[in-house]
Amino acid sequence: MVVPENVLKIEEWYSPSITKAEMKQFLKRDNWHGALNFALWFGLLIGVGYLGYLLIDTLWAIPVFFLYGVIYAGSNGRHHECSHGTVFKTPWLNDFFYFFCGVMEIRDIIDFRWSHTRHHSYTIWRGVDPEILVMRPPNFRHFLLDFFYLRSGPRALVNMVLHSLGIVSAHSKNYVEPEDYQKMFWWSRANLVIWLSVIGASVYFQTWLPLLYFGLPRFYGGFFLWCFVLLQHVGLSENVWDHRKNTSSVDVNPFLSFLFMHMENHVEHHLFPLVPYHQLPKLHKKLKDQVPVPYKSLWHGLSKVVPMVLAQRKNPDLFIDRSVPFEAD
């Protein structure tokens, strides 16, 4: 296991100025925001999914199922937010949807919890953060494959099988506490049972439909999700104790904001991980004079990130220097 204290000198992360009274308001949780969000999301999945079913024998099915996949990939943001325990005030609701969305994401709840803990503690610290999406120097083929989850997805499937067999993957050994291995094995088995059920249904009924609705959409619908998550950390500074420099926020349209649970406010999320997703836009307004200006849109962000990824292939020391109002002390 990688022990961060052995790899780097640990310092304090930059913390913006905000009063305790203000933070107390931002930290408030309830159940109705999450309930409404999930109800809308499931409603969209069911509605678009049904439309796809009606059009299955026509060429219209292609764009409809693509849309279904885009909506399905909202499992990523929901899985992530529920892992923080902040979507709902009632803890078991967070745990339930964390597991459910995790199956869609092909991540078991134990592995991701430890991986994400490490990510928040050591964001984009090379050799320590297991969630660095694009290493330096970047492998551009891998970068392109993940627009449809074609590199990370198969690896996640392999890890699910390995963990189900009681074998800890090489990657997970870096950050999962050994005393949680057994739990990880059993939760992976729970994931695998669901996946095998869907695959089994497809084989038994001799139709792609079960997989078209569950499992495969994470791949064919992952394009916008990858565009979105790339902007969060890729191409930015690494090995710094300042989230304003290694993380970026972006302005997106209300649909993407809903789909990805306000994770466009990613700097704010890293500064205060306990703030529920629905409070992040207000927190962003509160902190906007203390953090860099967000990318103006998905495409504006990509116009910065993609050239930087290409440039880093020749010079891995290059990075996008996000302007901050104040330098960290």
Added chain:
Amino acid sequence: MWVKVCSISEISEEDVFGFEVEAQRLAVYNIGGKFFATEALCTHEKADLVKGYLDGGIIECPKHNARFEVATGKCLKRPAKHDLKTFPVKVEGGVLYVEML
């Protein structure tokens, strides 16, 4: 040894405040008019619980959501493994005292 910490009026209900007592950071909680004190740093990675989320007698670490029962210090949720140290408190004349052991 009992150490004077603060006036109880400084700690509003359902809230947690941090105090330095003999070079140790403590978190003092007011839950339904009852006061409790624990060490302030999460037993996982030493994040300040005073900045955490307090609800129903449970304090949640602001960094990784570890949870502790305030009254007993008992660790309820990973990634923390160890309980918080708790300190006896008493209120006399509107002043909160913590017993430093």
